[in-house]
Amino acid sequence: MKLPVAVLMLVVAAGLALGVGAYTFVYARGASYLTNDPAACANCHVMREQYDGWIAGSHRAVAVCNDCHTPPGLVSKYATKALNGFWHSFAFTTGRFHEPIQINARNHAVTEAACRHCHAAVVESIDAGRHGAARLTCTGCHASVGHLQ
């Protein structure tokens, strides 16, 4: 578990530079970004809805937040966590974020990749089946998979 600590330090450092961000990151257990426990995400009340939606959703038993919201592979995983953790902490404190919370392009891509990672078998025929074909977005049809709406 060297990496996570290193990243944490890195984030805290960046945070100090920005002051408030890091304060929140620590105080509001932004570090929970580095754990795998969904309840940890819900440390932030603003994550409550998604948490509840996940509990009600079909994937509760098979996937936790990080399975869908962080890319596979340690480095990129904690990079994403640090990035989101930091910015979300910042947004949370300043209260400056779009309501309702909406996934951004980067994290949407992460999520889509996660679907394909676990369901490679099922979707191979429709997805990778033909060379060069653009991909259909999973959530276009399965919007409620992660979070029952």
Next chain:
Amino acid sequence: NILERKSEAKNPFYRVVELNDTLTDPALWGKNFPLQYDTYRRTVDQVRTRFGGSEAMPRTPSQADPRSIVAQSRLEEDPRLRTMWAGYAFATDFREERGHAYMLDDQTYTERQIVAQQPGACLNCHASTYTAMKTLGGGDLVKGFEAINRLPYAEARALVTHPVACIDCHAPDTMQLRVTRPAFMEGIRAAKAAEGVKDYDVNRDATRQEMRAYVCGQCHVEYHFQGADKRLVYPWSKGLKVEQMLASYDEAKFKDWTHAETGAPVLKAQHPEFEMWSQGIHARSGVACADCHMPYMRVGALKISDHHVRSPLLNVNLACQTCHRWSEDELKARVLTIQERTFGLRNLAMDALIALIGDIKGAAADGHTEAQLAPARDFQRKAQFYLDFVEAENSMGFHAPQEAARILAESIDFTRKGQVAVREVRPP
């Protein structure tokens, strides 16, 4: 469990046949894609829904028409259609449409072939014409298209064997969707141009999701035959809305026929599913024909597109429930609510139009002059095209509920003006 699936799915397709651009027979393609082929062949099924599907009506085959089963006659269901289309081939034979497997036979043997001389252009949407066009054109698709259009129907018919087949929607090498119908290529280019998009090439510029609707738009559209060459044209140069199509017909002074009872130069709208869908909330939300009519289905470890193209009401679970979390009964009820509203207005508009036709007929008998009848006849042309636009569209309003109601409301308003116009003048 997932792990198993992974291994199973390493290669979803086994390339047992080397497909190329000259192979029309779906059975050959089916060797590589047996799952899609099996579902494709199920379009022979005939099941009826309140307004869709089709009913299998037994008939005794004859020399002229060997079909032992046809779909129910829409003319018998609603005799007012005979009056609306008086003098046109549709008044002799018009049936509920059924699955793709029947498209070639139903066109070949409809009585509309007997009462009128039809051109090869008809075949564009009733057969796998891709290779035939390529051959006729010596490799040039458009040349072949022009050639087949102007052939007499019987001659053109001899050049084709299959209903719409894999090759009409898919590229043999990549299986990617493609548009193979020049009429759609030209139509959509014109429509895009009207929106300010220059030089639109559908096979180059369309997204994958768009293609999931465009392949259907090759045929499920309003059309007419232009000039002596019988070029198949989709009237989209001003846009896809009913008023824009009527405007382009008016501009070209085009008429499908002269109404037998009133002498009005009238138009016949035909299956504008693509156009109606384009005005609806689903199109606006990026939901394509294939999403509802060819939903994905699980077959073992794989997910494939259900090639049993049919009414989604026969498949609500896969067609709707991935996006809508309502029960099957509730979803059917929602569709029916929309369709019954549309049907009610369609009937009001039909009664109105029949009344106008009666009025004009009466006025002509009373000795109204051509000049006196002209305004009312023009309102008949308008009211009729608008009504027929919804009547001929096969979702009974579902593809664009408010738009369908809007069109019928305007049809009734045209009739109103026509009935007033015919009463404003007295014979000389």
Next chain:
Amino acid sequence: NILERKSEAKNPFYRVVELNDTLTDPALWGKNFPLQYDTYRRTVDQVRTRFGGSEAMPRTPSQADPRSIVAQSRLEEDPRLRTMWAGYAFATDFREERGHAYMLDDQTYTERQIVAQQPGACLNCHASTYTAMKTLGGGDLVKGFEAINRLPYAEARALVTHPVACIDCHAPDTMQLRVTRPAFMEGIRAAKAAEGVKDYDVNRDATRQEMRAYVCGQCHVEYHFQGADKRLVYPWSKGLKVEQMLASYDEAKFKDWTHAETGAPVLKAQHPEFEMWSQGIHARSGVACADCHMPYMRVGALKISDHHVRSPLLNVNLACQTCHRWSEDELKARVLTIQERTFGLRNLAMDALIALIGDIKGAAADGHTEAQLAPARDFQRKAQFYLDFVEAENSMGFHAPQEAARILAESIDFTRKGQVAVREVRPP
């Protein structure tokens, strides 16, 4: 700052005042619920949308009407309304509606008060009448309701001070939603009875989600005053659809007034938001008025209902995006598409009705007998009620897009039949 946010979350509100069923002043309730109160007070804002909101028009206050700002006149926006309502108070003054804060003043000072003697019944929907009714009835709400209805307006007006207030929608002890208007209790009971549900008691039987619409349905509905006692009645005994309401009016031979230009016994539809919404897809999906007009908003760690009741188009993020993942601009564009379609049909139907009114007027001048005019006048009554039903409904079709278009289509059809009828006969 985050420390607050955490602590805030613990105790949502502080009971500084002991509320009870006699306290009307929202400021008192506001002491316990400052966040809701603050947003409630913002209904004084006037912002215009294409078809909603309202525009602040300065005027010079007078003795009779001290208002220095009013909403724009709908009669000036569309003078055809004067013809449609000829002979009725609405033809003298009819304005765009605005926020709840203005309801009492706007009713008190509208010129409709000058040209007609209005009863106390008017106040049911323009003031916090709950405690006034309780007092008048000596603790019996319905008795008080009956008493206030039959008072002359001025006398009843003296009994109230606030526009709709907390107590009209909330129980003081639990803050639970409640219906305080007998007219709605009786109306919804009749509507449920028509569906076969016996003895429906709204405050006992309604779900919480239903209450989120019913509290609004207390006022945003079609109504009339029954008999000499001016009892406020919602015409739902046959159901909430336009044809069912018309049927109950016809059955009772009820008319709002006699049309000044045609002598037809006509009806005025008024703000049937609740009835229109009940026919739409949102109601069917369990989406209540409060979901869109009072969406939850985050204040620190709390989520409260935005009591700044207004056009959702001024608040699309919270009002729509919780359920629809489309951009703000896209959502606005979707609403506008629906509204422009409705507006187009509304104008067609209006032109048609004005033409019919002209026809009947002309026929009467030509000496048509009462008996000869009767059929056309009845069609006017029908066409007018249907058109007004959509015109008076304040979402310009959004609450039920296809239903609104359906109603306008039928209005045009009634006009058509009326124009034919008036031409079928010649004066004796």
